[in-house]
Amino acid sequence: MKIRKLMGALCAAGLLCNMAAPVQAAEALSVLHWWTSGGESKAVGVLKDDMQKQGYSWKDFAVAGGAGAAAMTALKTQVISGNAPSAAQIKGPLIQDWAEQGVLAPIDSVAGDWKKSLPPQIDKIMRTDGHYVAAPFSVHRVNWLYINKAALDKAGGKVPTTWPEFFAVADKMKAAGLVPVAMGGQPWQDLTLWESVVLSQGADFYRKAIVDLDQKTLTSEKMIQVFDTVRKIESYFDQGRTGRDWNLATAMVINGKAGMQFMGDWAKGEFAGAGKKAGTDYICAAAPGTDKSYTFNVDSFVFFQQKGQKDATPGQLALAKTIMSPEFQEQFSLYKGSIPVRLGVSMSKFDDCAKKSYADEQMAISANTYVPSLSGSMAQPDAAAGAITDVVTKFMNSNQDSKSAVEALAKAAKTK
Structure with a gap:
Protein backbone atom coordinates (compact mmCIF):
# COMPACT_ATOMS: atom_id res chain seq x y z
CA MET A 1 0.00 0.00 0.00
CA LYS A 2 2.87 2.34 0.86
CA ILE A 3 4.43 1.62 -2.53
CA ARG A 4 1.14 2.35 -4.30
CA LYS A 5 0.71 5.63 -2.42
CA LEU A 6 4.28 6.63 -3.29
CA MET A 7 3.73 5.84 -6.97
CA GLY A 8 0.52 7.84 -6.90
CA ALA A 9 2.24 10.83 -5.35
CA LEU A 10 5.07 10.71 -7.92
CA CYS A 11 2.55 10.37 -10.73
CA ALA A 12 0.59 13.36 -9.45
CA ALA A 13 3.85 15.31 -9.39
CA GLY A 14 4.36 14.44 -13.05
CA LEU A 15 7.52 12.42 -12.47
CA LEU A 16 7.21 8.65 -12.54
CA CYS A 17 4.32 8.53 -14.97
CA ASN A 18 6.19 10.68 -17.49
CA MET A 19 9.24 8.48 -17.18
CA ALA A 20 7.16 5.47 -17.98
CA ALA A 21 5.54 7.09 -21.00
CA PRO A 22 6.70 5.97 -24.44
CA VAL A 23 9.69 7.97 -25.73
CA GLN A 24 8.94 9.79 -28.98
CA ALA A 25 11.03 8.43 -31.82
CA ALA A 26 13.65 10.77 -33.30
CA GLU A 27 12.74 12.32 -36.63
CA ALA A 28 14.27 10.33 -39.44
CA LEU A 29 15.95 12.36 -42.17
CA SER A 30 16.12 10.64 -45.55
CA VAL A 31 18.91 12.23 -47.57
CA LEU A 32 19.57 11.69 -51.27
CA HIS A 33 23.01 12.58 -52.64
CA TRP A 34 25.77 11.30 -54.92
CA TRP A 35 28.79 11.74 -52.66
CA THR A 36 30.24 8.24 -52.80
CA SER A 37 34.00 8.62 -53.41
CA GLY A 38 36.47 8.58 -50.53
CA GLY A 39 36.78 12.32 -49.92
CA GLU A 40 33.10 12.92 -50.62
CA SER A 41 31.75 10.23 -48.31
CA LYS A 42 34.04 11.44 -45.52
CA ALA A 43 32.72 14.98 -45.97
CA VAL A 44 29.03 14.05 -45.89
CA GLY A 45 29.80 11.84 -42.90
CA VAL A 46 30.49 15.02 -40.92
CA LEU A 47 26.91 16.17 -41.52
CA LYS A 48 25.49 12.77 -40.66
CA ASP A 49 27.37 12.74 -37.35
CA ASP A 50 26.31 16.29 -36.54
CA MET A 51 22.65 15.49 -37.10
CA GLN A 52 22.79 12.29 -35.07
CA LYS A 53 24.34 14.23 -32.18
CA GLN A 54 21.32 16.53 -32.34
CA GLY A 55 19.02 13.52 -31.93
CA TYR A 56 17.95 12.91 -35.53
CA SER A 57 18.34 9.59 -37.32
CA TRP A 58 19.88 9.58 -40.79
CA LYS A 59 18.63 7.46 -43.69
CA ASP A 60 21.36 7.67 -46.29
CA PHE A 61 20.31 7.34 -49.94
CA ALA A 62 23.57 7.62 -51.87
CA VAL A 63 23.42 7.12 -55.63
CA ALA A 64 26.81 6.73 -57.32
CA GLY A 65 27.71 8.89 -60.30
CA GLY A 66 29.82 12.05 -60.14
CA ALA A 67 27.50 14.33 -62.08
CA GLY A 68 24.35 13.19 -60.27
CA ALA A 69 22.34 12.05 -63.30
CA ALA A 70 21.43 8.73 -61.68
CA ALA A 71 20.57 10.49 -58.42
CA MET A 72 18.22 12.88 -60.21
CA THR A 73 16.43 9.96 -61.87
CA ALA A 74 16.03 8.31 -58.47
CA LEU A 75 14.75 11.57 -56.99
CA LYS A 76 12.05 11.95 -59.63
CA THR A 77 10.89 8.41 -58.93
CA GLN A 78 10.68 9.09 -55.20
CA VAL A 79 8.76 12.34 -55.56
CA ILE A 80 6.29 10.92 -58.10
CA SER A 81 5.63 7.94 -55.84
CA GLY A 82 4.84 10.28 -52.93
CA ASN A 83 7.95 9.33 -51.01
CA ALA A 84 10.05 12.48 -51.36
CA PRO A 85 13.26 12.54 -49.29
CA SER A 86 13.73 15.05 -46.49
CA ALA A 87 16.62 16.59 -48.40
CA ALA A 88 18.31 16.07 -51.74
CA GLN A 89 21.49 17.30 -53.35
CA ILE A 90 20.51 19.61 -56.23
CA LYS A 91 22.25 22.37 -58.15
CA GLY A 92 21.66 25.54 -60.11
CA PRO A 93 18.57 26.00 -62.31
CA LEU A 94 17.18 22.66 -61.14
CA ILE A 95 16.44 24.21 -57.75
CA GLN A 96 14.04 26.62 -59.42
CA ASP A 97 12.52 23.81 -61.48
CA TRP A 98 11.60 21.86 -58.35
CA ALA A 99 10.36 25.01 -56.63
CA GLU A 100 7.98 25.66 -59.52
CA GLN A 101 6.46 22.23 -58.91
CA GLY A 102 5.36 23.42 -55.46
CA VAL A 103 7.03 20.56 -53.62
CA LEU A 104 9.77 22.39 -51.68
CA ALA A 105 9.50 23.62 -48.08
CA PRO A 106 10.74 27.14 -47.23
CA ILE A 107 13.50 27.34 -44.61
CA ASP A 108 13.43 31.11 -43.99
CA SER A 109 13.17 30.73 -40.23
CA VAL A 110 16.82 29.57 -40.01
CA ALA A 111 18.18 31.76 -42.82
CA GLY A 112 18.30 35.06 -40.95
CA ASP A 113 21.86 36.09 -41.86
CA TRP A 114 22.30 34.18 -45.11
CA LYS A 115 21.85 37.12 -47.47
CA LYS A 116 24.87 38.93 -46.04
CA SER A 117 26.80 35.68 -45.57
CA LEU A 118 26.64 34.44 -49.17
CA PRO A 119 28.09 35.78 -52.44
CA PRO A 120 25.22 37.53 -54.27
CA GLN A 121 25.55 35.25 -57.32
CA ILE A 122 24.97 32.23 -55.08
CA ASP A 123 22.40 33.71 -52.71
CA LYS A 124 19.90 34.25 -55.53
CA ILE A 125 20.19 30.59 -56.58
CA MET A 126 19.10 29.46 -53.11
CA ARG A 127 15.84 31.42 -53.20
CA THR A 128 12.59 31.36 -55.11
CA ASP A 129 9.95 34.08 -54.83
CA GLY A 130 12.04 35.58 -52.07
CA HIS A 131 12.03 32.42 -49.94
CA TYR A 132 15.02 30.22 -49.18
CA VAL A 133 14.41 26.64 -50.28
CA ALA A 134 18.01 25.39 -50.42
CA ALA A 135 21.11 25.47 -48.22
CA PRO A 136 24.54 25.64 -49.92
CA PHE A 137 27.48 23.58 -48.68
CA SER A 138 30.53 24.89 -50.43
CA VAL A 139 32.04 26.33 -53.58
CA HIS A 140 34.06 24.26 -56.00
CA ARG A 141 36.27 25.73 -58.67
CA VAL A 142 35.98 23.64 -61.82
CA ASN A 143 38.77 25.05 -64.00
CA PHE A 296 31.94 27.91 -59.81
CA ASN A 297 30.01 24.82 -58.82
CA VAL A 298 27.87 24.95 -55.68
CA ASP A 299 26.53 21.89 -53.88
CA SER A 300 23.21 22.44 -52.09
CA PHE A 301 20.44 20.55 -50.34
CA VAL A 302 16.82 21.37 -51.09
CA PHE A 303 14.09 20.40 -48.65
CA PHE A 304 10.98 18.57 -49.84
CA GLN A 305 7.56 18.89 -48.25
CA GLN A 306 6.82 15.78 -46.25
CA LYS A 307 3.51 13.97 -46.20
CA GLY A 308 0.70 16.01 -44.74
CA GLN A 309 2.51 19.32 -44.35
CA LYS A 310 3.89 22.21 -46.38
CA ASP A 311 6.21 23.66 -43.75
CA ALA A 312 9.70 22.36 -43.10
CA THR A 313 9.98 19.82 -40.29
CA PRO A 314 12.15 20.50 -37.22
CA GLY A 315 14.70 18.07 -38.61
CA GLN A 316 14.84 19.80 -41.98
CA LEU A 317 15.31 23.19 -40.32
CA ALA A 318 18.04 21.80 -38.08
CA LEU A 319 19.73 20.27 -41.13
CA ALA A 320 19.68 23.58 -43.03
CA LYS A 321 20.96 25.50 -40.01
CA THR A 322 23.78 23.01 -39.48
CA ILE A 323 24.86 23.17 -43.13
CA MET A 324 25.31 26.94 -42.95
CA SER A 325 27.08 26.98 -39.58
CA PRO A 326 30.70 28.22 -39.81
CA GLU A 327 31.97 25.13 -38.00
CA PHE A 328 30.35 22.70 -40.42
CA GLN A 329 31.28 24.79 -43.47
CA GLU A 330 34.92 24.63 -42.45
CA GLN A 331 35.07 20.90 -41.67
CA PHE A 332 33.04 19.85 -44.71
CA SER A 333 35.27 21.73 -47.13
CA LEU A 334 38.44 20.48 -45.46
CA TYR A 335 37.34 16.94 -46.34
CA LYS A 336 35.64 17.72 -49.64
CA GLY A 337 38.41 19.77 -51.24
CA SER A 338 36.14 22.80 -51.68
CA ILE A 339 36.06 26.19 -49.96
CA PRO A 340 33.25 27.37 -47.67
CA VAL A 341 30.42 29.13 -49.45
CA ARG A 342 29.74 31.17 -46.32
CA LEU A 343 31.72 34.40 -46.26
CA GLY A 344 33.98 35.10 -43.32
CA VAL A 345 34.92 31.51 -42.48
CA SER A 346 38.62 31.35 -41.55
CA MET A 347 40.91 29.77 -44.16
CA SER A 348 43.74 29.21 -41.67
CA LYS A 349 43.32 25.42 -41.60
CA PHE A 350 43.14 25.07 -45.38
CA ASP A 351 45.96 24.08 -47.71
CA ASP A 352 47.60 26.25 -50.34
CA CYS A 353 45.23 25.08 -53.09
CA ALA A 354 42.16 26.12 -51.11
CA LYS A 355 43.71 29.44 -50.15
CA LYS A 356 44.48 30.09 -53.81
CA SER A 357 40.92 29.11 -54.72
CA TYR A 358 39.52 31.59 -52.19
CA ALA A 359 41.82 34.40 -53.32
CA ASP A 360 41.05 33.74 -56.98
CA GLU A 361 37.32 33.60 -56.22
CA GLN A 362 37.33 37.02 -54.59
CA MET A 363 39.34 38.44 -57.48
CA ALA A 364 37.01 36.91 -60.06
CA ILE A 365 33.90 38.23 -58.30
CA SER A 366 35.37 41.74 -58.38
CA ALA A 367 36.53 41.43 -62.01
CA ASN A 368 33.25 39.95 -63.25
Whole structure:
Protein backbone atom coordinates (compact mmCIF):
# COMPACT_ATOMS: atom_id res chain seq x y z
CA MET A 1 0.00 0.00 0.00
CA LYS A 2 2.87 2.34 0.86
CA ILE A 3 4.43 1.62 -2.53
CA ARG A 4 1.14 2.35 -4.30
CA LYS A 5 0.71 5.63 -2.42
CA LEU A 6 4.28 6.63 -3.29
CA MET A 7 3.73 5.84 -6.97
CA GLY A 8 0.52 7.84 -6.90
CA ALA A 9 2.24 10.83 -5.35
CA LEU A 10 5.07 10.71 -7.92
CA CYS A 11 2.55 10.37 -10.73
CA ALA A 12 0.59 13.36 -9.45
CA ALA A 13 3.85 15.31 -9.39
CA GLY A 14 4.36 14.44 -13.05
CA LEU A 15 7.52 12.42 -12.47
CA LEU A 16 7.21 8.65 -12.54
CA CYS A 17 4.32 8.53 -14.97
CA ASN A 18 6.19 10.68 -17.49
CA MET A 19 9.24 8.48 -17.18
CA ALA A 20 7.16 5.47 -17.98
CA ALA A 21 5.54 7.09 -21.00
CA PRO A 22 6.70 5.97 -24.44
CA VAL A 23 9.69 7.97 -25.73
CA GLN A 24 8.94 9.79 -28.98
CA ALA A 25 11.03 8.43 -31.82
CA ALA A 26 13.65 10.77 -33.30
CA GLU A 27 12.74 12.32 -36.63
CA ALA A 28 14.27 10.33 -39.44
CA LEU A 29 15.95 12.36 -42.17
CA SER A 30 16.12 10.64 -45.55
CA VAL A 31 18.91 12.23 -47.57
CA LEU A 32 19.57 11.69 -51.27
CA HIS A 33 23.01 12.58 -52.64
CA TRP A 34 25.77 11.30 -54.92
CA TRP A 35 28.79 11.74 -52.66
CA THR A 36 30.24 8.24 -52.80
CA SER A 37 34.00 8.62 -53.41
CA GLY A 38 36.47 8.58 -50.53
CA GLY A 39 36.78 12.32 -49.92
CA GLU A 40 33.10 12.92 -50.62
CA SER A 41 31.75 10.23 -48.31
CA LYS A 42 34.04 11.44 -45.52
CA ALA A 43 32.72 14.98 -45.97
CA VAL A 44 29.03 14.05 -45.89
CA GLY A 45 29.80 11.84 -42.90
CA VAL A 46 30.49 15.02 -40.92
CA LEU A 47 26.91 16.17 -41.52
CA LYS A 48 25.49 12.77 -40.66
CA ASP A 49 27.37 12.74 -37.35
CA ASP A 50 26.31 16.29 -36.54
CA MET A 51 22.65 15.49 -37.10
CA GLN A 52 22.79 12.29 -35.07
CA LYS A 53 24.34 14.23 -32.18
CA GLN A 54 21.32 16.53 -32.34
CA GLY A 55 19.02 13.52 -31.93
CA TYR A 56 17.95 12.91 -35.53
CA SER A 57 18.34 9.59 -37.32
CA TRP A 58 19.88 9.58 -40.79
CA LYS A 59 18.63 7.46 -43.69
CA ASP A 60 21.36 7.67 -46.29
CA PHE A 61 20.31 7.34 -49.94
CA ALA A 62 23.57 7.62 -51.87
CA VAL A 63 23.42 7.12 -55.63
CA ALA A 64 26.81 6.73 -57.32
CA GLY A 65 27.71 8.89 -60.30
CA GLY A 66 29.82 12.05 -60.14
CA ALA A 67 27.50 14.33 -62.08
CA GLY A 68 24.35 13.19 -60.27
CA ALA A 69 22.34 12.05 -63.30
CA ALA A 70 21.43 8.73 -61.68
CA ALA A 71 20.57 10.49 -58.42
CA MET A 72 18.22 12.88 -60.21
CA THR A 73 16.43 9.96 -61.87
CA ALA A 74 16.03 8.31 -58.47
CA LEU A 75 14.75 11.57 -56.99
CA LYS A 76 12.05 11.95 -59.63
CA THR A 77 10.89 8.41 -58.93
CA GLN A 78 10.68 9.09 -55.20
CA VAL A 79 8.76 12.34 -55.56
CA ILE A 80 6.29 10.92 -58.10
CA SER A 81 5.63 7.94 -55.84
CA GLY A 82 4.84 10.28 -52.93
CA ASN A 83 7.95 9.33 -51.01
CA ALA A 84 10.05 12.48 -51.36
CA PRO A 85 13.26 12.54 -49.29
CA SER A 86 13.73 15.05 -46.49
CA ALA A 87 16.62 16.59 -48.40
CA ALA A 88 18.31 16.07 -51.74
CA GLN A 89 21.49 17.30 -53.35
CA ILE A 90 20.51 19.61 -56.23
CA LYS A 91 22.25 22.37 -58.15
CA GLY A 92 21.66 25.54 -60.11
CA PRO A 93 18.57 26.00 -62.31
CA LEU A 94 17.18 22.66 -61.14
CA ILE A 95 16.44 24.21 -57.75
CA GLN A 96 14.04 26.62 -59.42
CA ASP A 97 12.52 23.81 -61.48
CA TRP A 98 11.60 21.86 -58.35
CA ALA A 99 10.36 25.01 -56.63
CA GLU A 100 7.98 25.66 -59.52
CA GLN A 101 6.46 22.23 -58.91
CA GLY A 102 5.36 23.42 -55.46
CA VAL A 103 7.03 20.56 -53.62
CA LEU A 104 9.77 22.39 -51.68
CA ALA A 105 9.50 23.62 -48.08
CA PRO A 106 10.74 27.14 -47.23
CA ILE A 107 13.50 27.34 -44.61
CA ASP A 108 13.43 31.11 -43.99
CA SER A 109 13.17 30.73 -40.23
CA VAL A 110 16.82 29.57 -40.01
CA ALA A 111 18.18 31.76 -42.82
CA GLY A 112 18.30 35.06 -40.95
CA ASP A 113 21.86 36.09 -41.86
CA TRP A 114 22.30 34.18 -45.11
CA LYS A 115 21.85 37.12 -47.47
CA LYS A 116 24.87 38.93 -46.04
CA SER A 117 26.80 35.68 -45.57
CA LEU A 118 26.64 34.44 -49.17
CA PRO A 119 28.09 35.78 -52.44
CA PRO A 120 25.22 37.53 -54.27
CA GLN A 121 25.55 35.25 -57.32
CA ILE A 122 24.97 32.23 -55.08
CA ASP A 123 22.40 33.71 -52.71
CA LYS A 124 19.90 34.25 -55.53
CA ILE A 125 20.19 30.59 -56.58
CA MET A 126 19.10 29.46 -53.11
CA ARG A 127 15.84 31.42 -53.20
CA THR A 128 12.59 31.36 -55.11
CA ASP A 129 9.95 34.08 -54.83
CA GLY A 130 12.04 35.58 -52.07
CA HIS A 131 12.03 32.42 -49.94
CA TYR A 132 15.02 30.22 -49.18
CA VAL A 133 14.41 26.64 -50.28
CA ALA A 134 18.01 25.39 -50.42
CA ALA A 135 21.11 25.47 -48.22
CA PRO A 136 24.54 25.64 -49.92
CA PHE A 137 27.48 23.58 -48.68
CA SER A 138 30.53 24.89 -50.43
CA VAL A 139 32.04 26.33 -53.58
CA HIS A 140 34.06 24.26 -56.00
CA ARG A 141 36.27 25.73 -58.67
CA VAL A 142 35.98 23.64 -61.82
CA ASN A 143 38.77 25.05 -64.00
CA TRP A 144 41.63 23.31 -62.19
CA LEU A 145 44.56 21.37 -63.62
CA TYR A 146 46.11 18.85 -61.22
CA ILE A 147 49.73 17.87 -61.77
CA ASN A 148 51.85 15.15 -60.19
CA LYS A 149 54.83 17.08 -58.77
CA ALA A 150 57.43 14.41 -59.53
CA ALA A 151 56.17 14.08 -63.10
CA LEU A 152 56.31 17.85 -63.56
CA ASP A 153 59.86 18.00 -62.20
CA LYS A 154 60.94 15.43 -64.79
CA ALA A 155 59.21 17.49 -67.48
CA GLY A 156 61.05 20.69 -66.62
CA GLY A 157 59.25 21.85 -63.50
CA LYS A 158 57.27 24.70 -65.09
CA VAL A 159 53.53 24.84 -64.57
CA PRO A 160 51.92 25.43 -67.99
CA THR A 161 49.93 28.66 -68.25
CA THR A 162 49.27 28.55 -72.00
CA TRP A 163 48.25 25.75 -74.33
CA PRO A 164 51.65 25.65 -76.12
CA GLU A 165 53.33 25.28 -72.73
CA PHE A 166 50.83 22.58 -71.76
CA PHE A 167 51.50 20.53 -74.88
CA ALA A 168 55.26 20.87 -74.38
CA VAL A 169 54.94 19.48 -70.84
CA ALA A 170 52.62 16.70 -72.04
CA ASP A 171 55.15 15.67 -74.71
CA LYS A 172 57.90 15.38 -72.09
CA MET A 173 55.67 13.31 -69.81
CA LYS A 174 54.79 11.02 -72.69
CA ALA A 175 58.47 10.57 -73.53
CA ALA A 176 59.05 9.61 -69.87
CA GLY A 177 56.54 6.76 -70.21
CA LEU A 178 53.65 8.41 -68.38
CA VAL A 179 50.06 8.95 -69.43
CA PRO A 180 50.22 12.74 -69.88
CA VAL A 181 46.53 13.37 -69.15
CA ALA A 182 44.38 11.14 -66.95
CA MET A 183 40.80 11.17 -68.17
CA GLY A 184 37.61 9.34 -67.36
CA GLY A 185 35.03 8.23 -69.87
CA GLN A 186 31.79 9.82 -68.73
CA PRO A 187 29.99 12.63 -70.60
CA TRP A 188 30.19 15.12 -67.71
CA GLN A 189 33.95 14.65 -67.62
CA ASP A 190 34.16 15.43 -71.33
CA LEU A 191 32.17 18.59 -70.66
CA THR A 192 34.43 19.57 -67.74
CA LEU A 193 37.46 19.55 -70.00
CA TRP A 194 35.67 21.29 -72.86
CA GLU A 195 34.30 24.15 -70.74
CA SER A 196 37.76 24.88 -69.34
CA VAL A 197 39.04 25.23 -72.90
CA VAL A 198 36.09 27.54 -73.65
CA LEU A 199 37.03 29.59 -70.57
CA SER A 200 40.60 29.89 -71.83
CA GLN A 201 39.22 32.11 -74.58
CA GLY A 202 38.15 34.62 -71.92
CA ALA A 203 35.34 34.98 -69.39
CA ASP A 204 33.32 37.21 -71.73
CA PHE A 205 33.54 34.59 -74.47
CA TYR A 206 32.53 31.88 -71.99
CA ARG A 207 29.56 33.90 -70.72
CA LYS A 208 28.29 34.66 -74.22
CA ALA A 209 28.71 31.06 -75.37
CA ILE A 210 27.61 29.06 -72.33
CA VAL A 211 25.39 31.37 -70.27
CA ASP A 212 23.80 33.46 -73.05
CA LEU A 213 24.00 30.75 -75.75
CA ASP A 214 24.78 33.48 -78.26
CA GLN A 215 24.67 32.00 -81.76
CA LYS A 216 27.36 34.30 -83.16
CA THR A 217 29.77 33.26 -80.42
CA LEU A 218 28.89 29.58 -80.71
CA THR A 219 29.66 29.57 -84.44
CA SER A 220 32.78 31.75 -84.24
CA GLU A 221 36.30 30.90 -85.32
CA LYS A 222 37.27 30.94 -81.65
CA MET A 223 34.84 28.11 -80.97
CA ILE A 224 36.36 26.09 -83.79
CA GLN A 225 39.74 26.65 -82.11
CA VAL A 226 38.24 25.37 -78.85
CA PHE A 227 37.34 22.06 -80.48
CA ASP A 228 40.75 21.90 -82.20
CA THR A 229 42.45 22.31 -78.82
CA VAL A 230 40.26 19.63 -77.23
CA ARG A 231 41.13 17.25 -80.06
CA LYS A 232 44.84 17.77 -79.45
CA ILE A 233 44.43 17.24 -75.70
CA GLU A 234 42.70 13.94 -76.49
CA SER A 235 45.87 12.65 -78.10
CA TYR A 236 47.43 12.52 -74.63
CA PHE A 237 44.76 10.24 -73.11
CA ASP A 238 45.34 6.52 -72.55
CA GLN A 239 43.25 3.86 -74.27
CA GLY A 240 41.53 2.69 -71.09
CA ARG A 241 39.45 5.73 -70.28
CA THR A 242 36.10 4.34 -71.49
CA GLY A 243 33.70 4.18 -68.56
CA ARG A 244 36.34 5.25 -66.05
CA ASP A 245 35.09 7.22 -63.01
CA TRP A 246 36.69 10.57 -62.29
CA ASN A 247 38.24 9.47 -59.00
CA LEU A 248 39.99 6.57 -60.72
CA ALA A 249 41.54 9.05 -63.14
CA THR A 250 42.60 11.13 -60.12
CA ALA A 251 44.19 8.02 -58.63
CA MET A 252 46.35 7.71 -61.75
CA VAL A 253 47.81 11.14 -61.00
CA ILE A 254 48.15 10.35 -57.30
CA ASN A 255 50.12 7.14 -57.88
CA GLY A 256 52.30 8.59 -60.63
CA LYS A 257 50.89 6.63 -63.55
CA ALA A 258 49.63 9.85 -65.13
CA GLY A 259 50.96 13.38 -65.09
CA MET A 260 47.91 15.69 -65.19
CA GLN A 261 44.13 15.82 -64.87
CA PHE A 262 41.50 18.45 -65.65
CA MET A 263 39.00 18.27 -62.80
CA GLY A 264 37.16 20.40 -60.27
CA ASP A 265 38.66 20.81 -56.83
CA TRP A 266 36.65 17.93 -55.36
CA ALA A 267 39.61 15.92 -56.71
CA LYS A 268 41.71 17.49 -53.96
CA GLY A 269 39.77 15.47 -51.43
CA GLU A 270 41.13 12.34 -53.10
CA PHE A 271 44.71 13.60 -52.82
CA ALA A 272 44.14 14.44 -49.15
CA GLY A 273 42.62 11.01 -48.53
CA ALA A 274 45.74 9.41 -50.00
CA GLY A 275 47.95 11.43 -47.66
CA LYS A 276 49.31 13.68 -50.40
CA LYS A 277 50.26 17.29 -49.74
CA ALA A 278 49.66 20.23 -52.04
CA GLY A 279 52.88 21.80 -53.27
CA THR A 280 54.93 18.77 -52.25
CA ASP A 281 53.24 15.80 -53.93
CA TYR A 282 50.96 17.57 -56.36
CA ILE A 283 50.23 20.99 -57.78
CA CYS A 284 46.88 22.61 -58.42
CA ALA A 285 46.86 25.31 -61.07
CA ALA A 286 44.23 27.04 -63.15
CA ALA A 287 43.73 25.36 -66.53
CA PRO A 288 45.94 27.06 -69.16
CA GLY A 289 44.65 30.50 -70.04
CA THR A 290 42.09 30.64 -67.19
CA ASP A 291 44.05 31.99 -64.21
CA LYS A 292 42.01 35.22 -64.10
CA SER A 293 38.65 33.44 -64.27
CA TYR A 294 36.65 31.09 -62.04
CA THR A 295 33.95 28.59 -62.96
CA PHE A 296 31.94 27.91 -59.81
CA ASN A 297 30.01 24.82 -58.82
CA VAL A 298 27.87 24.95 -55.68
CA ASP A 299 26.53 21.89 -53.88
CA SER A 300 23.21 22.44 -52.09
CA PHE A 301 20.44 20.55 -50.34
CA VAL A 302 16.82 21.37 -51.09
CA PHE A 303 14.09 20.40 -48.65
CA PHE A 304 10.98 18.57 -49.84
CA GLN A 305 7.56 18.89 -48.25
CA GLN A 306 6.82 15.78 -46.25
CA LYS A 307 3.51 13.97 -46.20
CA GLY A 308 0.70 16.01 -44.74
CA GLN A 309 2.51 19.32 -44.35
CA LYS A 310 3.89 22.21 -46.38
CA ASP A 311 6.21 23.66 -43.75
CA ALA A 312 9.70 22.36 -43.10
CA THR A 313 9.98 19.82 -40.29
CA PRO A 314 12.15 20.50 -37.22
CA GLY A 315 14.70 18.07 -38.61
CA GLN A 316 14.84 19.80 -41.98
CA LEU A 317 15.31 23.19 -40.32
CA ALA A 318 18.04 21.80 -38.08
CA LEU A 319 19.73 20.27 -41.13
CA ALA A 320 19.68 23.58 -43.03
CA LYS A 321 20.96 25.50 -40.01
CA THR A 322 23.78 23.01 -39.48
CA ILE A 323 24.86 23.17 -43.13
CA MET A 324 25.31 26.94 -42.95
CA SER A 325 27.08 26.98 -39.58
CA PRO A 326 30.70 28.22 -39.81
CA GLU A 327 31.97 25.13 -38.00
CA PHE A 328 30.35 22.70 -40.42
CA GLN A 329 31.28 24.79 -43.47
CA GLU A 330 34.92 24.63 -42.45
CA GLN A 331 35.07 20.90 -41.67
CA PHE A 332 33.04 19.85 -44.71
CA SER A 333 35.27 21.73 -47.13
CA LEU A 334 38.44 20.48 -45.46
CA TYR A 335 37.34 16.94 -46.34
CA LYS A 336 35.64 17.72 -49.64
CA GLY A 337 38.41 19.77 -51.24
CA SER A 338 36.14 22.80 -51.68
CA ILE A 339 36.06 26.19 -49.96
CA PRO A 340 33.25 27.37 -47.67
CA VAL A 341 30.42 29.13 -49.45
CA ARG A 342 29.74 31.17 -46.32
CA LEU A 343 31.72 34.40 -46.26
CA GLY A 344 33.98 35.10 -43.32
CA VAL A 345 34.92 31.51 -42.48
CA SER A 346 38.62 31.35 -41.55
CA MET A 347 40.91 29.77 -44.16
CA SER A 348 43.74 29.21 -41.67
CA LYS A 349 43.32 25.42 -41.60
CA PHE A 350 43.14 25.07 -45.38
CA ASP A 351 45.96 24.08 -47.71
CA ASP A 352 47.60 26.25 -50.34
CA CYS A 353 45.23 25.08 -53.09
CA ALA A 354 42.16 26.12 -51.11
CA LYS A 355 43.71 29.44 -50.15
CA LYS A 356 44.48 30.09 -53.81
CA SER A 357 40.92 29.11 -54.72
CA TYR A 358 39.52 31.59 -52.19
CA ALA A 359 41.82 34.40 -53.32
CA ASP A 360 41.05 33.74 -56.98
CA GLU A 361 37.32 33.60 -56.22
CA GLN A 362 37.33 37.02 -54.59
CA MET A 363 39.34 38.44 -57.48
CA ALA A 364 37.01 36.91 -60.06
CA ILE A 365 33.90 38.23 -58.30
CA SER A 366 35.37 41.74 -58.38
CA ALA A 367 36.53 41.43 -62.01
CA ASN A 368 33.25 39.95 -63.25
CA THR A 369 35.02 36.77 -64.35
CA TYR A 370 33.10 34.58 -61.87
CA VAL A 371 30.94 32.34 -64.07
CA PRO A 372 28.71 29.29 -63.48
CA SER A 373 29.96 25.88 -64.54
CA LEU A 374 28.01 24.11 -67.26
CA SER A 375 29.36 20.68 -66.34
CA GLY A 376 28.44 21.45 -62.73
CA SER A 377 24.78 22.00 -63.69
CA MET A 378 24.99 25.67 -62.75
CA ALA A 379 24.76 27.44 -66.12
CA GLN A 380 21.81 25.92 -67.99
CA PRO A 381 18.65 23.87 -67.39
CA ASP A 382 18.90 20.13 -68.02
CA ALA A 383 17.58 20.17 -71.58
CA ALA A 384 20.11 22.65 -72.97
CA ALA A 385 22.97 21.29 -70.87
CA GLY A 386 22.20 17.75 -71.99
CA ALA A 387 22.06 18.70 -75.66
CA ILE A 388 25.42 20.49 -75.44
CA THR A 389 26.94 17.58 -73.54
CA ASP A 390 25.84 15.20 -76.29
CA VAL A 391 27.62 17.34 -78.89
CA VAL A 392 30.86 17.46 -76.91
CA THR A 393 30.82 13.75 -76.08
CA LYS A 394 30.12 12.79 -79.67
CA PHE A 395 33.05 14.90 -80.81
CA MET A 396 35.41 13.42 -78.22
CA ASN A 397 34.42 9.87 -79.09
CA SER A 398 34.51 10.09 -82.88
CA ASN A 399 36.51 11.52 -85.75
CA GLN A 400 34.11 14.43 -86.27
CA ASP A 401 35.81 17.61 -87.48
CA SER A 402 35.67 20.81 -85.42
CA LYS A 403 33.57 22.78 -87.91
CA SER A 404 30.84 20.12 -87.91
CA ALA A 405 30.93 20.03 -84.11
CA VAL A 406 30.44 23.80 -83.95
CA GLU A 407 27.43 23.58 -86.25
CA ALA A 408 25.95 20.87 -84.03
CA LEU A 409 26.71 22.97 -80.95
CA ALA A 410 24.80 25.95 -82.28
CA LYS A 411 21.80 23.75 -83.01
CA ALA A 412 21.94 22.12 -79.57
CA ALA A 413 21.96 25.53 -77.89
CA LYS A 414 18.47 26.16 -79.24
CA THR A 415 17.11 23.25 -77.20
CA LYS A 416 14.52 24.38 -74.64
